[in-house]
Amino acid sequence: MLPIPTVADLAAKGETPEVLFWVGCAGSYDDRYKRVTKAFVKIMQATETKFAVLGTEESCTGDPARRAGNEFLFQMQAMANIQVLNGYGIKKIVTACPHCFNTLKNEYPELGGNYDVIHHSTFLQQLINDGKIKLEGGGEFKGKKITYHDSCYLGRANNIYEAPRAVLEALDADLVEMKRCKTTGLCCGAGGAQMFKDAEKGKKEINIERAEEALATGAKTIAVACPFCMTMMTDGVKNKEKEAEVKVKDLAELIAEAKGL
């Protein structure tokens, strides 16, 4: 991995990045999701995308606080972030987290933060469409069964159903859908700040229910596009003791692997 420029480095040289990569808290701190961050960085570097990150100037978007009900904390975070982003003159943001994506795209404009925000699934789709990512012969996933778990914050929340699937199609994989997919996709169980507390009393954990459905497709790869879905699906697969055969992977990781990055 080449050195990663920060927005501050560029600003010192009087430059602004074409696109800001918003890494997100999971992408920065979670050991599993850091691998996704790096895979995505490698893809951007290989395609010569002029990006930069905020580094230590980045901060939680406030999504979990807003959804749990703490509007004050959400807006404190949002205003601080908007000051930083506007200060650097950021125009375009890409992020690998659907929760950050949704908040930056749909909730920051009312508070004075207007950016062109895209999720990395759409970004990858554009790279493929522009011919910047070419997968001759489909790479190692050719013909293999892959199922895609829709993230609620991409799907229902923002109507992004096709971009992640288009990325998987570029792998020439055999995309098998779960019964509950797209508009009726079952949540992994972590949205709405559930990631940060135990579930209420019930007869089952949501991620187990979803992992069972994914495993029933017979796919050996479960593709995800969200850090929370990643954790929940990985735990679900472990609970079913299938972690040796079935891998949960992000779209960026699949592309990076297929390209040998």
Add this chain to the structure above:
Amino acid sequence: MIQSIAFVITLAIAVYFIRKRVLRLRDNIRLGKETTITGDKGQRLKNMILVAFGQQKMFKKITPAIFHFFIYAGFLIINLEVLEFIIDGILGTHRVFAPFLGGLYPVLMNMFETLAVLVLFACVVFLVRRNVLNIARFQSAEMTKWPRLDANLILVIEVILMSAILCMNAADQLLQVRGEAHYTATGKLFFSSFLIPAFENFSNGTLIFIERFAWWFHIIGILAFAVYVTYSKHLHIFLAFPNTYFAKVEAKGHINNMPVVTHEVKSMLGLADANATPPATSGKFGAKDINDLSWQNLLAAYSCTECGRCTAECPANQTGKKLSPRKIMMDTRDRMEEVGNSIAKGGPGLADGKSLLGDYITKEEINACTSCNACVEACPVMINPLEIIVELRRYVSMEESGAPASWNSMYQNIETNFAPWKFSPSDRFNWAKEETK
């Protein structure tokens, strides 16, 4: 003449009760907070035409959608016939439109009969679905005695009303053939003519009695039904239209902003515009009771027909948690009714010591929501239970500081470390220096 007077009195009684109830519904909805309806009027109109008038979202489940469409089309079109009933009733005429429409009249009558048969059939199918087939969403915990009875009553009443039309037309046709004065020729009416053998042995006097009885039964039935609807979950037949019009047009992932908080946060950060006036506040953050919700949320509660598609799609509900989005809407409506009734009787109204949060909806329910929008997506009339859940959570977090302990730790982490987990902000960029694991 006597029949005309009796009819006008009946009609007046029905109008009186419907008007009274509609005013109550309006007052109850007005208990909600003012809210700005954002977004493009054209988009809202499009939603109303496609989703309410065009039944677009019903068709996500094809079988019930088809049967529901029979009843819906029947309701829309048979009401044209009711117009004739009302004019006949007032003027003492019989089939007043027949001479004007000529050859078109029998065609229309046959169309109404076809719809009546389809409605009848669909209602029987729905009664079977509700009472014989074990469809989970009709058996959930919130489907207590009254909601189940309400649903069955509506279906049974419709079956009886449609049967009355067919009996009336059968007797009418016989009377036409026998040349009884007053009975204008309609030509053969396909479906009701099957019933003719059952009436053939009756005298003209008996047939006139049967025809008149069925006519009165049908029109009184319809008027009574119209009154009943305003007290029932069946209100969706009218309220689906305003509800889809006023429903949110932003991306589903968007959560409504709180301008009061924006004002305070801006002052705290020294970003406040010196000329800005603070937005009006109810003095409370989030919602504890129905008057803290927007009137649009309350309208949505009256628009709910308790179909339970939301609950059937809810991941929390599917895995046995107490949360049921349908119950959130039913509770909101029931609390509105309670407060409205109390106010009408000169009682304490909202100050009755009860509230939506606590007495109707528990924290355990709202805490279980993953904000996945499955309920919002599923609703055929664009009701948004998630908005109410978020408002209740806001009250719990900001007014009561009563969020679950782990959420309070998450808040603390964000405040001190700018991340929901306990990591140092100075380590945020360390991933770039680490070897790929």
